[in-house]
Amino acid sequence: MSASTVIGDVTQSLEDLLKTEQRPANFFDVSLKSPAEETIDQSTTKPKINLFLMRVLENPHAKNQDWAPVGVGELQYPPLALDLLYLLTPFSSSKLDEHRVLGEAMRVFYDHSIVTGSFLLGSLAGTTEELKLDLRPCDLEELTKVWNAFNKPYRLSVCYDVRMVFIDSATRQQVTRVIEKTGIYSQI
Structure with a gap:
């Protein structure tokens, strides 16, 4: 079970997974900013992959x-x-580099479709939790709505579902065991 920080811990775990498992090493940077905040200029030599928690x-x-x-x-x-x-x-x-970076990031998530053990960080570290990564079909209409919301032109993107992440409840209830039962029987 997990603390309320688990959403950030999942994002941190996925970011670290992309950084450590990409081949060749240091092929691309990983960004957690909103895609609307990302900029590209000709002086940028190292490509990056943006990992954005959308929903x-x-x-x-x-x-x-x-x-x-x-x-x-x-x-x-x-x-x-x-x-x-x-x-x-x-x-x-x-x-072309964008296509290569996307392919490599997808390979990392495919190879680690169940994230466990040392790949889990934060409150998930040292637990038996499992993060299940699924490539989610997002049609062009859905992705276009996302990019319109950012007020940016459409960019090649894919969606991933991470299931199930748990946040422990703080609500507890005191109960007492039934130790005695009184039965009243009568004849009709």
């Missing part, structure tokens, strides 16, 4: 969990289960 949704399949026992006489409200949607966009002064 956070509650996972509907984990909504009806039971309260969990956390000690004698105490139950904890189930954790909030989230799906995170990331936009992955390459930036370079060369369109």
Whole structure:
């Protein structure tokens, strides 16, 4: 289970994964800024990939969990289960380099479609949590809406879902065990 910092910890873990697993090493930089803030000029020699958290949704399949026992006489409200949607966009002064960078970033996420162990950072480090990365189909209309919202021309981008990320609830309830039951029987 995770702290409320888990959304930032997931982003940090994915950023580090892209930095450490790219081939060749240091092929591209990784940016977490809004794609609307990214700039490209001809003096930029090193391409970059932008990893932007675009949407956070509650996972509907984990909504009806039971309260969990956390000690004698105490139950904890189930954790909030989230799906995170990331936009992955390459930036370079060369369109071919953008395609190469995007391909390499997608290979990294494909090779590590389940992120565990030493790749997890922050509150996720040392836990048994798993981040499942799925390439999400985003049609041209959806991506065009995103770029229109940034007030920028369309750029080649792909979307990734990260499932499920948990935030522990702080709500607890005191309960007592049933130790005695009185039954009254009568004949009709």
